[in-house]
Amino acid sequence: MKPWSLPPVPVLPGSGGPLRLRDTATGGVHSVHPDSGQARMYVCGITPYDATHLGHAATYVTFDLVGRVWRDAGLQVTYVQNVTDVDEPLLERAERDQVHWQDLAEREVELFRADMAALNVAPPDHFVAASEGIPDDVSAVEQLLDSGAAYRLPVPEGESRDGGYDVYLDATAQPSFGQVSGWTHEQMLAVFADRGGDPARPGKRHPLDALLWRAQRPGEPSWDGGALGPGRPGWHIECSTIALRYLGMSFDVQGGGTDLVFPHHEFSAVQATALTGRAGFARTYVHQAMVGLDGEKMSKSKGNLVLVSRLREQGVDPMAVRLVLLAHHYASEWDWNEEQLAAAQARLERWRAAVATGEVTGVEACLQRVRHALADDLDSPAALEAVDRWAEAVTRGPSGEDAGHALAPEQEHPMARAVDGLLGVRLG
Ligand code: 5CA
Ligand code: ZN
Numbered sequence: 001m002k003p004w005s006l007p008p009v010p011v012l013p014g015s016g017g018p019l020r021l022r023d024t025a026t027g028g029v030h031s032v033h034p035d036s037g038q039a040r041m042y043v044c045g046i047t048p049y050d051a052t053h054l055g056h057a058a059t060y061v062t063f064d065l066v067g068r069v070w071r072d073a074g075l076q077v078t079y080v081q082n083v084t085d086v087d088e089p090l091l092e093r094a095e096r097d098q099v100h101w102q103d104l105a106e107r108e109v110e111l112f113r114a115d116m117a118a119l120n121v122a123p124p125d126h127f128v129a130a131s132e133g134i135p136d137d138v139s140a141v142e143q144l145l146d147s148g149a150a151y152r153l154p155v156p157e158g159e160s161r162d163g164g165y166d167v168y169l170d171a172t173a174q175p176s177f178g179q180v181s182g183w184t185h186e187q188m189l190a191v192f193a194d195r196g197g198d199p200a201r202p203g204k205r206h207p208l209d210a211l212l213w214r215a216q217r218p219g220e221p222s223w224d225g226g227a228l229g230p231g232r233p234g235w236h237i238e239c240s241t242i243a244l245r246y247l248g249m250s251f252d253v254q255g256g257g258t259d260l261v262f263p264h265h266e267f268s269a270v271q272a273t274a275l276t277g278r279a280g281f282a283r284t285y286v287h288q289a290m291v292g293l294d295g296e297k298m299s300k301s302k303g304n305l306v307l308v309s310r311l312r313e314q315g316v317d318p319m320a321v322r323l324v325l326l327a328h329h330y331a332s333e334w335d336w337n338e339e340q341l342a343a344a345q346a347r348l349e350r351w352r353a354a355v356a357t358g359e360v361t362g363v364e365a366c367l368q369r370v371r372h373a374l375a376d377d378l379d380s381p382a383a384l385e386a387v388d389r390w391a392e393a394v395t396r397g398p399s400g401e402d403a404g405h406a407l408a409p410e411q412e413h414p415m416a417r418a419v420d421g422l423l424g425v426r427l428g
Contacts, residue, residue: 001127001128001129003127004123006120009068009421010421011421013367015072016422017371018073019033019378020376021284021286021377024261039078039252041253042243042253042282043255044260046108046112047083047085048085048104049090049093052116056308057308058328061121061424062378066253066255068422078246079126080125081124081126082129083127085101085102085130085131088196120322120420130238137238138213141167141225151170153166153167160216162216167212169270171209172208176273180262180285181266185208192208195264210234210263211235214233236264236267236271243282249280250282256287269285286330292334293335298336319427321341323347323348324340327344355415358408358409361394363390363418369382371422383422387415
């Protein structure tokens with residue numbers, strides 16, 4: 001699929017990094033700076049049945065920072081993001097609204113592109129719809145069946161005219177099952193049904209087994225499944241196969257929100273290991289904490305959403321929205337409110353006023369502080385404070401003709417370039 005487009009990220013003098021991030025699988029903070037000079041990242045994309053809310057935006061801005069810090073450290077970055085355009089929630093919403101699921105998906109993906117471009121989130125190198133990867137899913141599921149890692153279950157009577165078989169992963173038989181989340185089966189069972197699982201499906205070997213292939217049901221879209229018969233892939237297999245196709249095993253960072261730790265990232269990893277016979281789907285699993293509204297996780301299914309597109313329609317500067325997101329460390333949960341937006345707008349104005357003085361004293365030192373903060377587990381709040389201190393100093397200090405290092409009016413301010421390059425905040 002076509003991603004969105006944006007001007008290239010400014011390249012800054014010198015270099016930053018090496019980046020350290022918190023790994024969900026080990027609980028520790030460690031280097032994610034590959035020695036090869038090539039960094040590879042997969043971030044779970046949207047299910048396009050509703051518009052981008054601030055929780056999604058927080059996730060994509062967080063991983064956008066990862067890409068920026070990597071590039072600033074001199075690495076080549078390959079960034080892959082999927083779009084889950086084949087899944088229950090999308091089909092249900094399309095049915096409810098009496099629209100074709102493809103039209104709904106197309107409309108929401110288009111809005112997502114516009115939201116991401118407005119937030120200055122650099123586009124992925126590969127933006128891949130689940131519907132584009134189905135032949136890979138079919139081969140993967142066939143292989144898992146052949147190796148005994150998966151099993152068939154007849155479609156329950158009455159659900160389909162022609163019978164057929166669904167396919168499940170024999171999850172608990174996989175030695176690596178549990179390594180991403182580190183959760184017990186009890187913890188897994190407590191959330192599985194709420195997160196797309198079907199623990200109560202009769203006949204499964206274990207309640208936690210995940211659906212790999214769903215045989216066609218009347219009225220549901222289906223694809224050619226070869227020996228599997230017509231049907232559609234389950235949710236988790238798309239992220240295993242898309243990541244394997246574009247990045248291979250042992251890529252550097254698998255990203256998403258904490259709601260994906262289990263089951264989604266657990267199963268994506270287990271399936272990739274079962275397919276390749278190799279341990280380590282991603283080297284590091286990084287998760288954005290949930291953004292909420294009035295004490296509840298913001299989610300499409302709950303409907304308690306603050307939409308990026310709605311804020312844009314209201315004339316809110318997307319750079320102020322970005323500053324609200326950056327004011328929180330990715331690993332801390334927080335709730336959106338209007339006061340934070342007002343504070344971010346004021347901060348943006350202060351930064352713009354500081355750059356408008358043309359004063360460049362202290363830029364180099366500030367750039368190093370921003371680099372240092374970001375390399376340290378993406379400490380974006382500390383990075384913003386470093387820029388605040390610089391802005392305060394130049395706004396208080398001499399400016400215009402009195403300034404020692406003032407800039408010609410037509411020159412781009414080096415602090416504006418630094419803030420754009422590293423934080424993705426455009427001051428121009
Ligand atoms: N398509 C799947 C991933 S393969 C999916 O989870 N789609 S989503 O549209 O529900 O979410 C898109 C991304 O935003 C995911 O990475 C998800 O973890 C993240 N996300 C969803 N809600 C929030 C929230 N309230 N706060 C932070 N991140 C969130
Ligand atoms: Zn995913």
